[in-house]
Amino acid sequence: MDFINDKFNSAKRLYEIAGEARKNAYAPFSNFKVGAALLTKEGKIYTGVNVENSSYGATICAERTAFVKAISEGEREFTAIAVSAGSEEAVPCGICRQFIYEFAPEILIITGTDKNSINIRTLEELLPMGFRL
Numbered sequence: 001m002d003f004i005n006d007k008f009n010s011a012k013r014l015y016e017i018a019g020e021a022r023k024n025a026y027a028p029f030s031n032f033k034v035g036a037a038l039l040t041k042e043g044k045i046y047t048g049v050n051v052e053n054s055s056y057g058a059t060i061c062a063e064r065t066a067f068v069k070a071i072s073e074g075e076r077e078f079t080a081i082a083v084s085a086g087s088e089e090a091v092p093c094g095i096c097r098q099f100i101y102e103f104a105p106e107i108l109i110i111t112g113t114d115k116n117s118i119n120i121r122t123l124e125e126l127l128p129m130g131f132r133l
Contacts, residue, residue, distance in 0.1 A: 010039075010080075011080070011082065011108075011110045011118055011120050012115045012116070012118060014037045014039055014045070014080060014081075014082040014110055015037070015082040015084055015110050015112055015115050015118050016115050017037035017045060017047060017082065018035040018036050018037040018047070018062075018082040018083060018084035018110075019035055019084040019086070019115070020035065020047075021035035021036065021037060021047035021048065021049055021062070021084075022034060022035030022049060022062075022084050022085070022086065023035070024049045025049035025050050025051070025062065026049070026050070026051045026052055027050055027052050028052060029052050029054075029056075030052060032050070032085065032088075032090075033049070033050065033085065033086065034049065034050040034061065034062040034083060034084065034085045034090055035047065035048070035049050035062055035083075035084045035085075036048045036049070036061075036062035036063045036065065036066040036081055036082065036083050036084075037066065037081065037082045037084075038063075038066040038067060038070055038078060038080075038081045039078065039079050039080045039081070040070065040075050040077060040078055040079070041077035041078065041079055042077070044070075044075070046066045046067075046069045046070040046073075046075070047066055047069075048062045048063065048064070048065030048066030048067070048068075048069060049062045049065060050062045050065070051065065061092070061093060061095070061096050062083065063081060063083060063092050063096040063099070063100060064095075064096055064099050066081065067081075067099065067100065067103060071103065076103065077104075078103060078104040078107050079104075079107065079108065080107060080108040080109075080110060081100065081104075081107060081108075081109060081110065082110035082111070082118075083109070083110070083111050084111075084112075086113075087113055087114070088113065089111050089112055089113050089119070090111060091109065091111050091121075091126060092109060092126065097123065097126055097127040097130070098127065098130060098131065100123055100127075101123060101127055101130035101131070101132060102132060104123065105123060105124070105130060105132070106122070106123070106124075107122075107123050108120055108121070108122060108123075109121045109122070109123055109125075109126060
């Protein structure tokens, strides 16, 4: 995906991939299934889903799942992440915003309600003063 030359169509496709991943979410408590698709600088895509747990604090969001998968495979440079929650728009929560900032402060965040109604924001718009040591 060439995000620079075809940002909107690439964002739509990444959002679709996040939506496909969402089918694998494990959300028996909230029934709020979320999927994410993370694009590396080299064009590889890692997906993630939210995984709930009886101990709510052990629940992990789709965005962090995708990042952890990518990081565990050696990836360190990311350009965009799409988050899909079906007909509801879901933006990364505060923990996810800070987690993403650790690895990709310049990343684009793609959200929406369907592939034809997407929003593209910078992480800085969602987390204007991220913390990093």
